[in-house]
Amino acid sequence: MxxxxxxxxxxxxxxxxxxxxxxxxxxWVKPYEREALADPxxxxxxxxxxxxxTEHVRIVRxxxxxxxxxxxxxxxxx
Amino acid sequence: MAVTKPKTAxxxxxxxxxxxxxxxxxxxxxxxxxRATDLPEDEAEAMFHYYNGGGVTAEGPALLVRKKVADNFxxxxxxxxxxxxxxxxxxxxxxxxxxxxxDEYHVGLDYVxxxxxxxxxxxxxxxxxxxAKSTSMDIAQETFGGMTTVNVGFTRGEDQVFKHKNPQFKxxxxxxxxxxxxxxxxxxxxxxxxxxxxxxxxxxLSSPYRVARVFGAAVPENDPRTRSSRSVDARLVGDLGSxxxxxxxxxxxxxxxxIKANNLEVGYSRYFGEDWLADVSTRFYSQTKALFYSDxxxxxxxxxxxxxxxxxxxxxxxxxxxxxxxxxxxxxxxKLNGEYELTQYKYSDFTDIRTxxxxxxxxxxxxxxxxxxx
Numbered sequence: 001m002x003x004x005x006x007x008x009x010x011x012x013x014x015x016x017x018x019x020x021x022x023x024x025x026x027x028w029v030k031p032y033e034r035e036a037l038a039d040p041x042x043x044x045x046x047x048x049x050x051x052x053x054t055e056h057v058r059i060v061r062x063x064x065x066x067x068x069x070x071x072x073x074x075x076x077x078x
Numbered sequence: 079m080a081v082t083k084p085k086t087a088x089x090x091x092x093x094x095x096x097x098x099x100x101x102x103x104x105x106x107x108x109x110x111x112x113r114a115t116d117l118p119e120d121e122a123e124a125m126f127h128y129y130n131g132g133g134v135t136a137e138g139p140a141l142l143v144r145k146k147v148a149d150n151f152x153x154x155x156x157x158x159x160x161x162x163x164x165x166x167x168x169x170x171x172x173x174x175x176x177x178x179x180x181d182e183y184h185v186g187l188d189y190v191x192x193x194x195x196x197x198x199x200x201x202x203x204x205x206x207x208x209x210a211k212s213t214s215m216d217i218a219q220e221t222f223g224g225m226t227t228v229n230v231g232f233t234r235g236e237d238q239v240f241k242h243k244n245p246q247f248k249x250x251x252x253x254x255x256x257x258x259x260x261x262x263x264x265x266x267x268x269x270x271x272x273x274x275x276x277x278x279x280x281x282x283l284s285s286p287y288r289v290a291r292v293f294g295a296a297v298p299e300n301d302p303r304t305r306s307s308r309s310v311d312a313r314l315v316g317d318l319g320s321x322x323x324x325x326x327x328x329x330x331x332x333x334x335x336x337i338k339a340n341n342l343e344v345g346y347s348r349y350f351g352e353d354w355l356a357d358v359s360t361r362f363y364s365q366t367k368a369l370f371y372s373d374x375x376x377x378x379x380x381x382x383x384x385x386x387x388x389x390x391x392x393x394x395x396x397x398x399x400x401x402x403x404x405x406x407x408x409x410x411x412x413k414l415n416g417e418y419e420l421t422q423y424k425y426s427d428f429t430d431i432r433t434x435x436x437x438x439x440x441x442x443x444x445x446x447x448x449x450x451x452x
Binding site: 026027028029030031033034035036037039040041042043044046047048049050052053054056057061062063064065066067068069 | 121123125127129140141142156158160222223224225255257259261263264265266267269271273274275276277307308309310311313315317322323329331333337339341347349355357363365368387388393399415417419423441443445447449
């Protein structure tokens, strides 16, 4: 048992030594470089009401649903 | 907010637990001085929306207001009306055209704490033969220096289903939606998102009016009372550097009714001068039919449907939008928006029984709205 525990500790020590030399990547886009990303044309979806109506029209006409980040609103209209 | 533990504090287990809870709640509901995530902008939108296609017209107003009520809280409320005139192919071949109105109210709460953003939404939709209520919660957490946003969310929906001129008919439908997503800044000009959502339904998932065909005879449609689906959506937005941007979206969907669907959307946005913004986009969608869908079944089965929503079809859409900035002031901005989309639907196994040919139709979607941020 002691031998097994020693082996585990030795392996962890080797791993940790490796980790010490391995660096997590730094965020490479700094906040002051994000001006273009803040423009409204860079949004994933349009204005909330517009997105809601578009999503509602699609949910009523198509079987696929979900993962669009927009709630289409429940109805019995299909 | 500096909080120090009083020296008179007892050392008992109960007090330590209370202290931990109080500190936790203070951190959650107190004013955070190190908050990095911003609340959504205060905004108001007023819209007229219009849909026309396949004999159906749906139109009405919609309103949305969002207002910050504290340093890290904002409230939103909305109203959405669908005035529907329905003379669709389902209706004209089996019943009589009708008109009805759907009213939907929703309220929401946004709360930010440090790099986290919590959203709660409640909605209530009422039409003469269908009542739908839903509650949803979403949490978005910024990490990795604000370059990555991870979000999780859940929606619970509970519907009541009725039937015109049949007070004995009453059923329910329940919905559970679980979503998980990540948005990642790639470069100072490109951003990508990947989202997944699982949806489970239970209850009456058919229409109490629609009929199926078996050996040419009309029978009431009968869908399974459970459904489970998955979807994965990827989006990419890129700034092209000339006051313009490109958008790309891909989604794959599948469910345990054996429907598989894919859609692809490509869009382009460009500013013209200070005040005008134009967007154009095109979208392709295709799906396969449900296991129990049949245009005209040649055998009598437990589950049977002729709902063209569950058939094999494709649609192609082409849309455009113009936005004009009416007023731009440090305190507020007002924009006028107009959007139009033309979509063509082509069915591969749904016959127009009036002509004997495969069914197809075009739809027109119009949105006219004023949006203001303040």
